Amino acid sequence: QAAGLKFDAESTIAQATGRTWNPIALISDFMTQRELEPITTIDQSALDAQLDGVATAIDQPAVEPTLIITQRKPVLTPGIDGFALDQDATGDAMKVAFMQKREPISAVLVDVPPAVSAPAALKAKTLARTAIANPVNVTAGDITATINSADVADALTFTQEGGELVPVLDGAILHKSIAADLEAVETPGRDATFKIVRRQPVVVPSQVGSGIADDELAAQVATAIGNEPPNRNVTVSMGTRDPKLTTEQAEQLGITQKISSFTQQFPYAAYRVQNIGEAARRVNGTLLMPGETFSMNDTIKERTVANGYTVGFVIGEGGVFAEELGGGVSAATTTMWTAAFFAGMERTFTQAHSIYISRYQAGLEATVAWGSFDMKFTNNTPNAVFITTKMTDTSMNATFWGTPTYDEIKAEFGPKYNVRPYPTIYDKTKKCLGQGGMEGFSIDVDRVFYKDGAEVNRETITTNYRSSPKVICGKNPDKEPNKPIKPGKPGANPSGSPSPAPSGDQAAPAPQS
Structure with a gap:
C-alpha cells in the first residue's frame, strides 16, 4: 500500500454480477464458477515516490575519466559506467507482481x-602528450621568451566540459616561468x-603594473x-596590468577578525x-572568496622533488607503513x-586515514593522495576568508x-563502535618495517x-578505520618452529608506528608515483 497499489475488491466482485439487478441473473451469476481477474487501483504519485526512494538508494552515478599530468607525463584514469533504476520498467513489474x-x-x-x-578521453591524452613535448615561444614587444615543456606541463590541467576533457592553462605559472x-x-x-598586524588583519594595497596579462598569455599559449x-x-600584447583584487575591493571582503585556529602536533x-x-608555505596567504572551494591537492601541488618534497613514511597497502614522496603532508591536511x-x-x-593514527583526533582528521582523492571545503559564508599558517x-x-557566521562551533565525539581486532603478519624481506597493531573501529563526530x-x-561525520596489522620482521615460528625469530626483530611499538616512526600519512596509490 505504501507503493500506491491496492486490491479493489468491490470492482473485482462486480465482474461476477455485472451491472444488472435482475434477481434471476444475480442468482445465475453466483451459481456459476468463474475465474475473476483481480482489479487493482494505483496511486501513481505514491508509486513514483517509492520508486524515487529506491532509486536514491541504489543508483550509482558514472565515474568520469580523469587526466592529470604527473611527473610531467599524462596519466589517464578511465571512466566507469554507473547504473540507474529504470523506474517505468520497475513500476510495471511491481504492478504485475x-x-x-x-x-x-x-x-x-x-x-x-x-x-x-573513452575515445574522447584518449583524444585528450594525445593532446596532452603533444602539449608537453616541446617548448612554446612567446613574443612580447621586442622580447621573445621560451616557455619550456616542463613549465607547460606544470601549468596544464584538464577539466570536464560536456563530453570532453578540456585543457586549462594556468597563466600565472606560465608568466612566472618567463x-x-x-x-x-x-x-x-x-x-x-x-597581513596580520597585532593579531588583526589589515589590507596590503594593490598596485597597477604593465606587461603581459596572465589570462591573455594562457589563451595564446593554448592555441599552440x-x-x-x-x-x-x-x-601577446603589452599593456596595463590591472590588479584582479583592488585595495577598495579587499576592504569590502569582510576580513576583520579571527574565525578559528588549530594547531596539530607531530613528532620531529x-x-x-x-x-x-x-x-x-603553499597554503599560507590563501584568499577564499564566498562560494569558492579550497582544494588541498591543487594548493600544495604534486609531491615531487621539483616541488620541494622529500621521501617520508606513509600508510601503504594493507595498512603497512612504507616510504613515499610527500610523507607527512597529511598532518598539514588535518590541520x-x-x-x-x-x-x-x-x-x-574529506577522507580520513585508512587506519587510526594516535596523534590525530579520531574522526576529525583528513589525508590526501595525489591523483586519487583530495581534501576540499567550500566557503559558504557571505564574506571572504583569509588563511595563514605557521x-x-x-x-x-x-x-x-x-x-x-556563528557564535560558536563545537565538536562532539561519540564512542568507538564496531571495534575490530588487528591481525599479525610476518615479513621476511630486508625492507621490513616492524610495527605494532591497531584495532579498527567506527566513530561519529557531530559538528554543532x-x-x-x-x-x-x-x-x-562518520569515520570507519580499518585495523592495521602487527608486523613482525622475520619468519613465522608457527610454520617453522625449529627456527625461532632472533631477539629484537618484532615491531612491538604500541602506537601503531614502525621504527623509525612514520608520519602515519596516506600513501599515494602506486599509479601516482
Missing part, C-alpha cells in the same frame, strides 16, 4: 555511461592582499600546445619538517580541515580570518553550530 505470490521483485537497471567517452626574460619590458603589479614545432610560436623528523613546511571545521566551512570532501619543527598552525546561545544546526 502485486497480486501474485509474494516473491522479491527484481529491479530493472540501466547502464549510465560517463559523459566523457618573468626573468620579461623584466626589461614589464613593471610588476600586485593584487591587494592581507596542440601543434608540432615549428608552429609553437605566439604573440626532518622529512616532516620539510614536507609539512612546504605544504604550509587545514580541523581549522576549516571550526570556522564553519562546508565539508565538500610552522615549528613539531607543529603546524592554521588560522582562518574573516567574519564569524550555535547562535545567540542556542544550537541552530548539527552535522554528523
